Amino acid sequence: MTPDVATAADRIRPHVRRTPLWRVEVDGRPLALKLEHLQLTGSFKLRGAVNTLLAADVPERVVTASGGNHGLGVATAARLLGTQATVYVPVGAPEGKVRRIEAAGAKLIRAGATYAEAVLAAREAPGYYVEAYNDPSVVAGQGTVAAEIVADAPDVDTIAVAVGGGGLAAGTALAGRHVVAVEPEHCCCLHHALEAGAPVDSTVDSVAASALGASRVGELPFDILRAAAVSSVLVDDAELLSARDRLWEEFRLAVEPAAAVPFAAWLHGRVPGESVCVILCGANTDWTP
16 A cells, blocks of 8 residues: 555644744755654654554554654554553653653553564554554655645755654655655664665664664665665764754754754755755653753
C-alpha cells in the first residue's frame, strides 16, 4: 500500500495542530523553520499515530514500543480517540518522556536495554501493534508535516529532516522537494543502508539516541528514500548540541537534541538549496538552557 498523505491530512486534521512555519535569518542566510516541536505531545509522532488508529477503525487495545516520542504519540492518540494503549520502552528511556507517556494515560512497561529489545517484548503483547515508522499509515501521517511546509512556503526547494527509523523522512520525500536526511554520525542506520543498498543493522551511540536510536531503518521508508534520491548527511554530537543551544540563544526555541540535527547540518553548510526549510521535530526533553 502506498502512503496517502492527502487522505491522512483530512483524517487527522480534527486531532492535531497545524504547526507554524517561521522564516528567519541566520548568519546572513535566509531559512525557514517548521516548528513541529509545538505539536501536541511535543513531537510529529502524533500525526502518524492518529492516522494509523483511525485507518484501523480505532482498535479496542493498542500496543507499541518506543524510545519515547512515538510512545507518547500513540498514548495521546489513544486517549484522544477513546481507546487504551500499552507502551513498552527500554529500561534507560529518558524519564521526561516516560513521565509524559504515563501522564497521557498509557500503561507503561520497561523492557530490554534497547529500542529493538523493547519491540520484541511489545510484539508478544495482546493488542493492535502500532509501528513506529515501517508502515504506510505512519509514513502518510508524518508526511503531513511536509505537506504543510509546501502549502505555506511553496518556494521551498529543499527540506532538511532528522532520521531515526525513517518515517518522517520518507513522508517528507513524498512532498516533491529535495530531502536532506540528517543523522548523528554514530547513530545513522539510513546512511549505512544507502551505502549497503539495503537496510542493515547499525550501532546506536549518540546523545540523540532516545529519538533517533533505530538500529535498522524501516524497509518501506528506505524504499521511498532511495527512490527519491535523498542526500544523506551526518553531524557529530558536539555539532548538534551546539545547534540546539543556538536555537535557544537566538530564537528562544527549546528543542531536544534530535530536533537540532538538521539545523546543525545547515549551519555547517551541508544542506544545499536556494530556499531551505529545517524541520524541528520534537521538544520532549528535560534539558534546561
